[in-house]
Amino acid sequence: xxxxxxxxxxxxxxxxxxxxxxxFITAVCLKSRDKRSEILTETSRTLNLPNSxxxxxxxxxxxxxxxxxxxxxxLKDISSRRSIIAEQINLKHLxxxxxxxxxxxxxxxxxxFIQDMxxxxxxxxxxxxxxxxxxxxxxxxxxxxxxxxxxxxxVRQVVEKIRQExxxxxxxxxxxxxxxxxxxxxxxxxxxxxSKREIDRLIDALEVDAAGAQ
Numbered sequence: 223x224x225x226x227x228x229x230x231x232x233x234x235x236x237x238x239x240x241x242x243x244x245x246f247i248t249a250v251c252l253k254s255r256d257k258r259s260e261i262l263t264e265t266s267r268t269l270n271l272p273n274s275x276x277x278x279x280x281x282x283x284x285x286x287x288x289x290x291x292x293x294x295x296x297l298k299d300i301s302s303r304r305s306i307i308a309e310q311i312n313l314k315h316l317x318x319x320x321x322x323x324x325x326x327x328x329x330x331x332x333x334x335f336i337q338d339m340x341x342x343x344x345x346x347x348x349x350x351x352x353x354x355x356x357x358x359x360x361x362x363x364x365x366x367x368x369x370x371x372x373x374x375x376x377v378r379q380v381v382e383k384i385r386q387e388x389x390x391x392x393x394x395x396x397x398x399x400x401x402x403x404x405x406x407x408x409x410x411x412x413x414x415x416x417s418k419r420e421i422d423r424l425i426d427a428l429e430v431d432a433a434g435a436q
Contacts, residue, residue, distance in 0.1 A: 230276045230367070232259050235283035237300060239349055240275045246353050248301035250284045250293055262290060264297035277364065278329075278352045281345045300346075307342060307350035308357070316351075317361035317371065326370045360384070 232238055232251035238261060240247055249261040252268070260270050284296055319335045320327060329348045336347050355362045355369065360380045363370040372380065 237280035239278040
């Protein structure tokens with residue numbers, strides 16, 4: 223992956239971003255002890271997590287003396303807003319702007335390069351950039367709170383790797399469709415990534431393996 227965590231040190235009221243089950247979660251720090259923090263998440267969970275789980279700390283704070291339901295409502299609003307902003311960020315355009323300027327940048331240094339978001343708080347933009355690097359791995363690595371700008375060669379290699387992974391997924395999907403159609407006696411759909419001859423060869427191999435296992 224292209225997001226590497228390090229030990230952020232939140233204090234009570236800090237808004238935190240972390241990943242749980244491949245989803246970004248927004249939370250607020252309730253208590254902080256050494257290398258762990260007690261947090262309240264947008265999903266109404268109170269967790270005690272190591273600080274190494276946290277990817278981003280906001281510059282704004284929430285009042286933790288508020289009732290939990292009010293805090294959760296605020297967190298949901300923040301998370302929803304950042305998800306929408308992240309979808310609007312084009313990392314390729316951002317990378318084009320900075321690839322020849324710097325090897326690594328603080329995420330806030332990238333905020334001025336985001337266009338058409340003058341009415342959006344810089345903190346939300348910065349958090350959304352971090353979110354975007356999780357869904358688009360081609361252009362930046364997040365390491366120790368800084369975004370490292372990948373070289374043109376690195377980008378080419380990452381793009382090619384992702385294309386190969388996507389192609390493999392499509393091939394496996396095609397194989398699954400062929401198997402299903404063969405079992406049902408239905409017409410086999412076309413698949414540009416794998417030929418009928420290759421599908422038949424794979425199916426025959428599977429049938430031989432199955433027979434040998436009996």
